[in-house]
Amino acid sequence: MEWDWNVVASVTPSLLNGLIVTVQATIVGAVLAYVLGLVIAILKMSGNKAVAFITYWSSEFIRRTPLLVQLYFLFYVLPDFGIFLSPFVAGVIGLGLHFSTYTSEVYRAGIENVPKGQWEAARSLNYSAYHTWRFVILPQAIPPMFPPLANYLITMFKETPLLSAITVVELFNAANIYSNSHYKYLEPMTLVGLFFLLVSIPAAMIALKIENKYKPLN
Template sequence: MDWSWKVAADVLPFMVQGLVVTIEATFAGAFVAYLLGLFLAILKMSKSRPIAFFSYWSSEFIRRTPLLVQLYFLFYVLPDIGIFLSPLAAGIIGLGLHFSTYTSEVFRAGIENVPTGQWEAAKSLNYRPYQTMRYVILPQSIPPMIPPLANYLITMFKETPLLSAITVVELFNAANIYSNSHYKYLEPMTLVGLFFLIVSVPSAYIAMRLEKKYQLRNTGAN
């Protein structure tokens, strides 16, 4: 098995296209995960016991089942009841839904970490619940959430090869298709690992810097 620069050059354009799809799926899935995670966190904190109970256990069900099974359900099972999704749309929804159960815990912990006095101050100003959350609680709770949310973004990026199971031509699947067509595996799969490293390592460094920054800020505030 000798390395061939010609094979590497031939597969590179397919890899770049796959990387673009991977990044699109990651950021779109993260948007869904953050938005749905915040909504789910608020429901978990609801004073209504049935709402809080249902939100918690539905979140646990999604979290405790494999992402791959959820992707298969979205892409292969939903058409049986008349719901058809494109591979990329199913992948984005699957990533977003699955990781929203994790981000919801980040949002919940951040919101609950805001001092009680801030809630009371908002109530004394006759703020409505939406105004309290929008103008008082979230501005204080979101900054410490940034490092763990960034870590989940990186984790989501590394989970994108699972989308190949529902025919999304992301980075891994682009390499796999080329490998199966040309019976060349060394170069494509090596490049897959390199591409993931090129994106993941700087992203992890940024996440660590953010974590140190907000830890120092919180320490200084205390």
């Protein structure tokens, strides 16, 4: 099997188009995951036991089942109930929902890792609830959240090829479509791997920088 540069030249434009879709799906999915994760984290810490219980087990259910199956669910089951989502929208919702269960744990851990003494100190200084959160808890809780949140962004980027299973033409599917119609597998698949490395290795380096910047003092 010879490496053919003509194939590389002819497949690259569609791969670049696919890469754009991949990046779009990653960004929209990540925003969804960050926002939904916060909602889940707050509901999990709710004083209402029933709300906390239901939220905990729903998010565990999502976390313990494969993203691929959830994507099938959104894409094939919802239309039976009259909800028609485009493949891209279904994919982004699936991605965001799945990873919101991960980000919610980041938020929860960030808040729980603030030492108890900080709460007590705020209380003894007669801080209101707003002031406690605004000036004591959140400034200490938020910085350690950045590194794991950045890492989940990279993870989501690498999970987007799953969207190809519900016909989204992202990077991987673009290569697959080309491969199947030209019967060339070596170059497109290798290029896809290369594209992923080209994005994810610099991204991992940035994530490492963030990690070092926001490292807890101890």
